[in-house]
Amino acid sequence: MSKQQPEQGSKVLVLGAGNFGSCLADHLGDSDHQVFLWAREAHVVKHFNEHHYNLEYLKDHKFSDNITAVGPGFPAKGLINKMDVLLFAIPTQFLRENLSRLRPHLDPSNFPLLIFVNKGIEVGTHALTLEIIADTCGPEFAKAATFISGPSFAKEIVQRQPTSVSVASFTEAEADKAANLFHQPHFRCYTGSDPIGIELSGALKNVYAIAAGASDGLGYENNTRAMMITRGLAEMTCIGTAYGASPLTFLGLAGVGDLFLTCSSSNSRNYTVGYRLGKGECLDTIINTLGSVAEGVSTTKGVKNVIDSLGVHAPIANSMYEVLYERKDIRTAVRELMELPPSRELELPPTAGGPARQLVEKLGLYTKE
Ligand SMILES: NC(=O)C1=CN([C@@H]2O[C@H](COP(=O)(O)OP(=O)(O)OC[C@H]3O[C@@H](n4cnc5c(N)ncnc54)[C@H](O)[C@@H]3O)[C@@H](O)[C@H]2O)C=CC1
């Protein structure tokens, strides 16, 4: 169980001073928490502490005075032990190495609130973050871990634009603590108990954001993007429920909320990767010049593994894998998707006793399968 009372005047260590870690540090610093931000570059740490600007990310933003940058080495045990909250804003592919470095500093009987905001699946192992935490630190840490996900571009959060996110944990008390820590009039938190669904939502939406960006890059317009988003949501829901997550999670902020955001904005790195692919650039060039992480590229491999092992029909995700990793021509991929035979939309049986059911029964339209 994590330490009690992290809500008011908490000491928070944010690991990862990229776009999202910096923006969340700013948000918490603004709410009078004492925030430490780990950056891995000495010049970033020095400049941040002297001027309160991040030289690498969100460069135009003046950060809260309540933030102290630490680094470039991994934060010391003495600092970690003083923390009420550890907030991980490290891309998924680098989480395992950092949690392994952290583990010797954690006391399983009294550890800080652990919050994760990354959106991806680990390459090679196909592990979710929950599994990475259990592997490196132990299941008691995974049980208490809390996941924040949802439609939340860093650059809009630092401008205090109204934003809402999902906050989920297997341990309700931990989700409540995290929600209380972050909740502000301009930043609403909705708690839930489906961390696997929340994690899958964040990871999967990045794959469909690449697909939607590709569609726009190819010159297709609104009909096609709407199709991508809607069929993407259907695939996310099928994959998620086959995995054992709740279908309703995919209708929440972390699911359709974030899917809609990232499939429809050039502020999304994943959308941008797709858009540039659609314009004919090669993947290596795009990744090398993006300047920031697009988790969907690596996560597409994990998603392919998940859909194959579960036997789920997810043609858009499958096509994205072929485009990114098997060099399939993107126009061919679109043509093949459009040539698939007609199929059924996602359906639930009509609610028993509702007027719709009464009507079809009255008119004799209902056929039992
Ligand atoms: N930027 C955004 O608006 C949002 C990002 N996220 C998620 O947050 C996570 C981080 O994203 P961003 O901060 O935007 O990425 P970013 O590309 O802006 O920054 C990545 C950060 O990770 C650090 N890093 C790279 N390799 C590392 C390693 N081996 N060990 C430790 N740290 C390392 C970099 O120094 C940098 O500070 C991703 O999973 C992303 O999907 C979630 C919500 C919104």
Ligand SMILES: O=C(CO)COP(=O)(O)O
């Ligand atoms: O997840 C995000 C916003 O919710 C950020 O999306 P990108 O990683 O595609 O920029």
